[in-house]
Amino acid sequence: KTQVEQSPQSLVVRQGENCVLQCNYSVTPDNHLRWFKQDTGKGLVSLTVLVHENDKTSNGRYSATLDKDAKHSTLHITATLLDDTATYICVVGDRGSALGRLHFGAGTQLIVIP
């Protein structure tokens, strides 16, 4: 059973618009949650990490929230650019150490059009 569910599966927005990506998970324990950006044919690049109950983070045009009670996270992208076109992957770590397992969502494919 998939432990990390992302929605929507894909999303098309016009340049300059804002968008919200969702992540629901059932991983236990949920030590931390990280959002990655994956450009086509490339590796994953970390955007932000959320650790504590009700964490909110901001990294430029990316901001994220975490609700550990609901096991839910959102990634907000404001004023989208063409370069934001990529797959955004939600990943939940079940331990803080390098031995921890990462549980991956299937990703949301974002396409930004002019």
Added chain:
Amino acid sequence: VTLLEQNPRWRLVPRGQAVNLRCILKNSQYPWMSWYQQDLQKQLQWLFTLRSPGDKEVKSLPGADYLATRVTDTELRLQVANMSQGRTLYCTCSGTGGDNYAEQFFGPGTRLTVL
């Protein structure tokens, strides 16, 4: 600065033939090295985490058999055998743990296609 180098970057693999992948760590601050696979549906999955030279592990998943070896403090290898479906293999590195949320840094990946 690139933390990981993977080679080859892509390979065509005749059905039934094994292939050997290498991952080189460029910064010893991140000694925990792992392999992840991404299938054709883009789903990522952890395979192995190996810390010490001499560590070896095997695993069989749908579509491929794996043997991972930590050769040295800076080199991790993966042998992929009996591959029936294409996939991309990512090497990652991470600092020592504890309770902090150690970030795993991803290499550029090796894309394998079955002939």
